[in-house]
Amino acid sequence: MNKKALITGVTGQDGSYLAELLIDKGYQVFGLVRRSSTSNLERISHLFDHIQILCGDLLDQSSLMDVITDSQPDEIYNLASQSYVPLSWTQPALTAEYTALGVSRLLESIRRCKSDAKFYQASSSEVFGQPEESPQTERTAFRPRNPYGVAKAYAHWMTVNYRQKYNLYSCCGITYTHESPRRGTEFVFRKITHAAAQIKLGLANELKLGNLDARRDWCYAKDAVYAMWLMLQQEKADDYIIASGETHSVKELVECAFNCVGLDWQDYVSVDYAFYRPDESVQLVGSIDKIKTELGWQPEYSFKQLVELMVDYDLKKLTNNRA
Structure with missing residues (x-):
């Protein structure tokens, strides 16, 4: 039987590339989107025949529980957030609602509705802010310097805490800046x-x-989403830096x-x-020693x-x- 995956943020750069990767691997793919007055489906328009779009919102826990109950995914990738750093200064509360508390709602929904699902949380190098060391590793202390980084740090530690407290397969990929024509x-x-x-x-x-x-x-978004998928194929959940290393x-x-x-x-x-x-x-630069050694990943x-x-x-x- 084909695996099923749920992607939040499926209309974004990473979500669209991840959807393509999973479809190529034979997954049944569900994409979570918010209902809005304007359509933002351009990046996945070529995938409409291969993705099932489900409506939900990270601000609404009941909608998340319904989506997870209905789709019964084996893997859940949370790529949704307010991700533009300058905007996080003008809309700090909204950034916190989506990027931080939205992850709490999603984790709790997984715990209640599909606790055996594997969960990937898109963490960010912005959690390091002004780090005390360079390159950064998975053990580098978090010192975020903007509301987006603060929200991502909260989401990161909630993901770790749900792994430790409830034994969920929940992990974080600390992604550095990754680019593509869909950026x-x-x-x-x-x-x-x-x-x-x-x-x-x-x-x-x-x-x-x-x-x-x-x-x-900087690295390529296609390389980054492959690392995300690879992280959920392991026996044990763990957190990894996803970067170019230069x-x-x-x-x-x-x-x-x-x-x-x-x-x-x-x-x-x-x-x-x-x-x-x-x-x-x-400098913000990620050490990829851990993911390279343990998962065999490096940018192509x-x-x-x-x-x-x-x-x-x-x-x-x-x-x-x-x-």
């Missing part, structure tokens, strides 16, 4: 690849960015993206201090390959839109 242009990686393609096609003539020396640990500066990213389109980035890029983040004295795509893939996508999409 929104408000995120710096996609903002840069999209702008390089626009400028190449004559659709824009400049790109404003913040600190070009800021460094990030950092690259925004300047490196810009240079690589503009090289892909044959342009000198210095002719088009300017610095705007409005985009600066607070000082980052210690290099930084350069990821940049090339995304610039190529943006060039093709913008060209098609113009045709």
Whole structure:
């Protein structure tokens, strides 16, 4: 009999790639979506024949219990949250409701309705905030510096506590920044690849960015969701960092993206201090020693390959839109 999986946040970047992966592996896939006045199903429109959409909301425990009771999933992946860090400062309470308390509601629903289901919680490198060490490991202390990171830290520890208290198979993947063509242009990686393609096609003539020396640990979303799936295939639940294990500066990213389109980035890029983040004295970069050793996972795509893939996508999409 085919396994059944429930994905919250199925309409997002990670949810859509995870759904594709699970369908390819023969799963029956259920996607949890909130009812809203506007449709946000673009990322999974090609999967409609293979996914069963169920309506529910992380703010409403009874809806979660109904969805779990009706679908009886073997695996549950919680990828839903308010995930844009700047927005967490303007909507801190809503961020807490979805990103923190929503996980409590989901864990309690699993405990009551399907306690043998395996649960994956999407944790985040934002829980480390300004860490005391670099690279970070699974034992690095949490020091979140924004409401999103605080909410993710709460969700992480609730997941661990439900594993310890109730013996649920519940685990956290501490994901660092991961990108894809399905990423929104408000995120710096996609903002840069999209702008390089626009400028190449004559659709824009400049790109404003913040600190070009800021460094990030970037990997491909497809690699990240494979790690998520792998974590639920083990005998024992545990928490793992999902990252590339290396950092690259925004300047490196810009240079690589503009090289892909044959342009000198210095002719088009300017610095705007409005985009600066607070000082980052210690770099956020994840050690992947544990997941590499225990699960045999490591990213397949290099930084350069990821940049090339995304610039190529943006060039093709913008060209098609113009045709």
